[in-house]
Amino acid sequence: MMNIAVLVSGGGTNLQALIDAQNRGEIKNGKITLVISSNPDAYALERAANNGIAARVIDRKAFNDIKSYTKAVTDALIEAKADLIVYAGFMTILDEQIVNAFPNKMMNVHPALIPSFCGKGFYGLHVHDAVLASGVKLTGATVHFVTEECDGGPIILQKAVEVRNGDTSEILQKRVMENCEWKILPQAVSLFCEGRIKVIGNKTEIDEV
Secondary structure: OEEEEEEEOOOOHHHHHHHHHHHOOOOOOEEEEEEEEOOOOOOHHHHHHHOOOOEEEOOHHHOOOHHHHHHHHHHHHHHOOOOEEEEOOOOOOOOHHHHHHOOOOEEEEEOOOOOOOOOOOOOOHHHHHHHHHHOOOEEEEEEEEOOOOOOOOOEEEEEEEEOOOOOOHHHHHHHHHHHHHHHHHHHHHHHHHOOOEEEEOOEEEEOOO
């Protein structure tokens, strides 16, 4: 059984999707054993407590620079014997220390179809603002491995939804979360824990059962 650690900063809706999937038995060979929050006021901490999951606050504001903060998070994950780290609305970009410690063992969900609308500055509603401004007819979400390049790691799963007439950024964000993020993130986590993801260069292959 693999130990899954989830990194959060805010409301924790993606964490809740993982917890719900775990409770339904959809995450095979893995269990969420730790939640780490960069924000002491994150509602995600309540979600962890309500489900009996250990949680730690490593407050970003308590550290002078990203190097010392990354070391603190990395040390906590090593101490927790984390096999997989999931970024679930974690708003800090960590440096190469954590990538080196957990190569191809960290995944993130991004609210767009990478390589479109991704990279630095593309987070939260900014992503959906850019999607609407571009006039594309499809958007969605991507689960990918975390590397030193922001949103540049090997793609694991993607799922698309339509952009509809009259959409606002908030409406689109909700559709992408409910129909894409909350579905493919638990799927990707289970695939990892089952040992079914093979990384070849900057691509992945999923072993079919």
